[in-house]
Amino acid sequence: MALAAQKYVSPVDVLVGIGWLDPGALKRWRQGQVDYLERVTQTNLPRISEAMKLFRSCATAKGLIPSETHYVARTPSRQTLRFSKSGNPTIERLYRTHWISDELSEKKRERLVERTSRAPELVVIQPLNDTWKCHRCGGTADLLIMESPGPACMRCTGLADLEFLGAGNALLTRRVKAKSPRHAVVVRFSKTPGPL
Numbered sequence: 001m002a003l004a005a006q007k008y009v010s011p012v013d014v015l016v017g018i019g020w021l022d023p024g025a026l027k028r029w030r031q032g033q034v035d036y037l038e039r040v041t042q043t044n045l046p047r048i049s050e051a052m053k054l055f056r057s058c059a060t061a062k063g064l065i066p067s068e069t070h071y072v073a074r075t076p077s078r079q080t081l082r083f084s085k086s087g088n089p090t091i092e093r094l095y096r097t098h099w100i101s102d103e104l105s106e107k108k109r110e111r112l113v114e115r116t117s118r119a120p121e122l123v124v125i126q127p128l129n130d131t132w133k134c135h136r137c138g139g140t141a142d143l144l145i146m147e148s149p150g151p152a153c154m155r156c157t158g159l160a161d162l163e164f165l166g167a168g169n170a171l172l173t174r175r176v177k178a179k180s181p182r183h184a185v186v187v188r189f190s191k192t193p194g195p196l
Contacts, residue, residue, distance in 0.1 A: 007112060008100040009064070011083075014055050015041060020048070029081065030120065032073035033148040036082040037095070045085065052094060064099035065109065071096060072119040076145065076157045122184035124154070143186065159184065 002013040015021035025040035034040050041048060059066070071081040083095035098116060100109055122145070130140045135150035144151040145159070154160045162184060165173060177183050 003064075003099075003101060007104055007108075008067075008098045008116070009059065010069070010098045011052055011055060011095050012037070014051065015048070018051065020051075030071075030074055031146075032075040032077075032079060032081070036085055036087070038083065038085045056094070056099075059099040063102045065102055066097050067100050067109070067113050068093060068096050069098045069113065070117040070119075074120040074122060075147070076122060076159055078119055122159075122182075124159070124184040124186045125151075126186055126188040127151075128188075145184075 002017065003009040012021065012026065016023060016026060020041050020043045021037075022040070022042065025034065026037075028034050029037050029040060038045060038048065071083075073079050073081050082092065084091040098113075100112060104112065124143050124145055126143055130142075132144060132151050133140055134144070134153040134156055135147065136152050136156040139153055139155075141153045141155070143154050143164075145154070145157050146152075147157075154162070159182070162182065164186065165176065
């Protein structure tokens, strides 16, 4: 159960847990490729509403502590993710509310809220070849970001000013992340498959 593993449980955890939300669809939503989460749930809105009411009732009965969390897309624009079809602020707030274990100290709860509200790291891809084309400008480069329509170059995504730091210096990486409001992780496609 999510509560035992991470010391909090969220409406998204519940939807995944009962099989109404596919983890792959959740990932696409977090990457800004789905306009609202309810679009990719595998049931109707009245059933979701009833399940969320039961979830909140159970969380309250267990003495869990509600805490509103920010959900930000894994995109350069860092837009706030939308949950509901209607976009109703009350429904959005209910979706964003995590229920935290009352066994945690106040300090640990604060750290947990800070960690879960942190924007996810951007992922930049170093392709194996330069045959790809940016879906925005038609150009190519050494690095790309995947967007819903296709790959995009760093210039078109507003990240061309970032400096590339090679792997191997963990201390420098931590310092740069601490000082810079914008950073990205660079991954490289491998020709050889990993272990099964």
